[in-house]
Amino acid sequence: MFFTSLLNALPGAIAQGAIWGIMAIGVYLTFRVLNVSDLTVDGSLATGGAVCVMLIRGGLSPWLALLCAFIAGMVAGLVTGLLHTRCGIPAILSGILTQLALYSVNLRIMQSKANQALSVDRYPLLISMRYVRSAENNPFPLIIIFVLVIIGLLYWFFGTELGCSMRATGTNQNMARAQGINTNRNIVFGLMLANGLVALSGALLSQFQGSADVNMGRGAIVIGLAAVIIGEVLFEKVFVNFALKMLAVIIGAILYYIVLQIVLQLGLNTNDLKLMTALIVAVFLAIPYWKSKVMARRTGKEAEQDA
Amino acid sequence: MLKLRSISKTFNPGTVNANLALDRLSLELAEGDFVTVIGGNGAGKSTMLNAIAGTFMVDSGSILLDGKDITRLPEYKRAEHLGRVFQDPMMGTAPTMQIDENLALAARRGQHRGLKWGISKAEREEYHKLLKDLGLGLEDRMSAKVGLLSGGQRQALTLLMATLKKPKLLLLDEHTAALDPKTAAKVLEISQKVVEKNGLTTMMITHNMRDAIAFGNRLIMMDEGHIVLDISGEEKKNLTVADLLARFSKASGREETDDKLLLS
Ligand SMILES: Nc1ncnc2c1ncn2[C@@H]1O[C@H](COP(=O)(O)OP(=O)(O)OP(=O)(O)O)[C@@H](O)[C@H]1O
Ligand SMILES: [Mg+2]
Numbered sequence: 001m002f003f004t005s006l007l008n009a010l011p012g013a014i015a016q017g018a019i020w021g022i023m024a025i026g027v028y029l030t031f032r033v034l035n036v037s038d039l040t041v042d043g044s045l046a047t048g049g050a051v052c053v054m055l056i057r058g059g060l061s062p063w064l065a066l067l068c069a070f071i072a073g074m075v076a077g078l079v080t081g082l083l084h085t086r087c088g089i090p091a092i093l094s095g096i097l098t099q100l101a102l103y104s105v106n107l108r109i110m111q112s113k114a115n116q117a118l119s120v121d122r123y124p125l126l127i128s129m130r131y132v133r134s135a136e137n138n139p140f141p142l143i144i145i146f147v148l149v150i151i152g153l154l155y156w157f158f159g160t161e162l163g164c165s166m167r168a169t170g171t172n173q174n175m176a177r178a179q180g181i182n183t184n185r186n187i188v189f190g191l192m193l194a195n196g197l198v199a200l201s202g203a204l205l206s207q208f209q210g211s212a213d214v215n216m217g218r219g220a221i222v223i224g225l226a227a228v229i230i231g232e233v234l235f236e237k238v239f240v241n242f243a244l245k246m247l248a249v250i251i252g253a254i255l256y257y258i259v260l261q262i263v264l265q266l267g268l269n270t271n272d273l274k275l276m277t278a279l280i281v282a283v284f285l286a287i288p289y290w291k292s293k294v295m296a297r298r299t300g301k302e303a304e305q306d307a
Numbered sequence: 308m309l310k311l312r313s314i315s316k317t318f319n320p321g322t323v324n325a326n327l328a329l330d331r332l333s334l335e336l337a338e339g340d341f342v343t344v345i346g347g348n349g350a351g352k353s354t355m356l357n358a359i360a361g362t363f364m365v366d367s368g369s370i371l372l373d374g375k376d377i378t379r380l381p382e383y384k385r386a387e388h389l390g391r392v393f394q395d396p397m398m399g400t401a402p403t404m405q406i407d408e409n410l411a412l413a414a415r416r417g418q419h420r421g422l423k424w425g426i427s428k429a430e431r432e433e434y435h436k437l438l439k440d441l442g443l444g445l446e447d448r449m450s451a452k453v454g455l456l457s458g459g460q461r462q463a464l465t466l467l468m469a470t471l472k473k474p475k476l477l478l479l480d481e482h483t484a485a486l487d488p489k490t491a492a493k494v495l496e497i498s499q500k501v502v503e504k505n506g507l508t509t510m511m512i513t514h515n516m517r518d519a520i521a522f523g524n525r526l527i528m529m530d531e532g533h534i535v536l537d538i539s540g541e542e543k544k545n546l547t548v549a550d551l552l553a554r555f556s557k558a559s560g561r562e563e564t565d566d567k568l569l570l571s
Contacts, residue, residue: 157422161425162421164423170404172398178391180384
């Protein structure tokens with residue numbers, strides 16, 4: 001009974017995980033590549049969904065709606081980037097400000113409704129949850145193509161001169177500037193790229209589930225971090241190549257949703273999900289710190305013994 | 308070729324921590340000058356180099372490089388003309404990137420960075436040769452992450468990066484201070500070679516008086532944000548550490564020569 005229902009739920013969880021994985025790649029770009037803690041994400045994910053749903057409802061093709069969502073996300077990233085680099089506001093706070101502002105903006109986009117539906121019966125949506133287990137209109141091929149194309153493009157981009165300069169910006173700003181790299185511009189551009197991806201993920205999600213909700217991005221940043229961390233913990237040793245690292249993030253997001261599904265099937269209250277996610281992410285973020293403390297104590301003791 | 312015209316810099320102005328680190332400092336370098344810079348802790352040596360590099364903007368005065376006023380130019384734009392090696396070996400390289408990638412970044416200093424591939428095959432071969440010349444065995448580890456290198460290896464690499472694209476001015480800020488004596492000597496030797504080979508105009512801060520006398524054609528000493536001594540040519544060649552200490556106490560107007568301060 002448990003297993004059959006889990007099995008039934010699995011394809012949906014995997015598809016959702018892969019779509020959220022695109023968002024998690026955006027989080028990976030800011031947190032790991034650029035070394036900036038960007039909290040715009042919770043807002044820009046919903047922006048992507050809102051823009052996509054409203055445009056499709058207005059008669060635009062779903063493809064163009066995705067493109068517009070991507071651009072809208074880039075604008076959100078631009079705002080955060082300018083608040084940070086031009087106004088000297090710490091990155092975290094800049095992201096929080098944009099995120100807060102986006103809540104109002106998203107409601108405006110959705111014509112003051114917290115939720116806007118997008119029925120697959122009325123609009124030619126690219127992917128839909130409804131067909132996740134049927135052979136016809138199955139969303140998986142397109143989702144997989146999206147994931148692979150995005151990973152491929154990013155892999156190419158971060159190998160170019162511009163991409164290398166962005167990696168240098170993330171790893172050592174002093175060095176980057178000494179080598180003539182405009183670090184502020186790169187940070188802004190990186191935030192735009194990351195939030196563009198996040199919004200694209202939100203747009204795909206809104207088509208997949210047939211609606212956009214002003215709260216759909218709540219906690220997205222934590223889910224993104226969870227995916228990044230799960231991917232790193234599991235594949236750190238094997239996936240050294242940058243493309244594979246991004247794939248690990250996607251797999252991390254998928255695993256997150258599978259675990260979520262299992263927990264749900266076990267009868268856990270859905271209201272407690274965010275609490276659990278936050279706990280898990282907190283523990284994984286703390287592990288490296290604890291490890292280093294234990295190491296320091298050990299070497300300290302050894303030194304004492306030597307003396 | 309470099310002109311500092313009465314530059315001043317106060318850190319934390321208007322607070323109890325206000326600190327006049329550069330006090331109407333003027334200096335002129337000629338093409339090909341190799342200047343060693345000495346002075347006690349807090350004399351303003353690093354601040355002077357950072358002012359030239361544009362790490363911060365000076366409060367007053369102007370900075371001219373090859374006749375061009377760069378006083379208000381942001382750091383990354385000045386970098387086109389400057390090569391820099393820092394005291395902290397962590398500061399000059401990108402630790403999560405490979406050795407060859409770091410060099411490729413440096414090779415594009417001052418150039419537009421677009422969507423061309425970040426490093427070419429021909430470049431790799433060139434880097435292999437240059438690394439081999441360093442004599443540290445780095446040429447066989449070109450795809451290793453720079454974070455894995457020792458401090459001395461990093462400083463040598465940073466030096467190579469600073470001069471890969473010939474700078475108008477090379478700024479060395481105690482770049483051997485964090486290294487053990489043997490490695491420091493090796494990195495100094497490499498520095499000397501690179502400077503000579505390319506005829507680079509160079510400023511080198513050091514706390515080692517002997518090095519300050521042995522290297523370069525000109526020596527300046529700083530104290531409290533000014534230049535208190537400026538020795539060049541024959542006079543510098545004949546200089547001894549004792550001379551230097553005596554002249555410092557005279558120039559700075561202090562009764563007692565605080566050798567510890569100078570030599571620390
Ligand atoms: N970023 C900064 N903020 C505040 N004060 C600073 C800063 N950088 C330098 N100072 C102060 O300016 C003065 C000059 O410092 P500077 O680093 O130039 O000295 P230095 O001659 O390089 O000394 P050292 O030999 O110890 O490196 C010092 O009093 C220092 O505390
Ligand atoms: Mg200094």
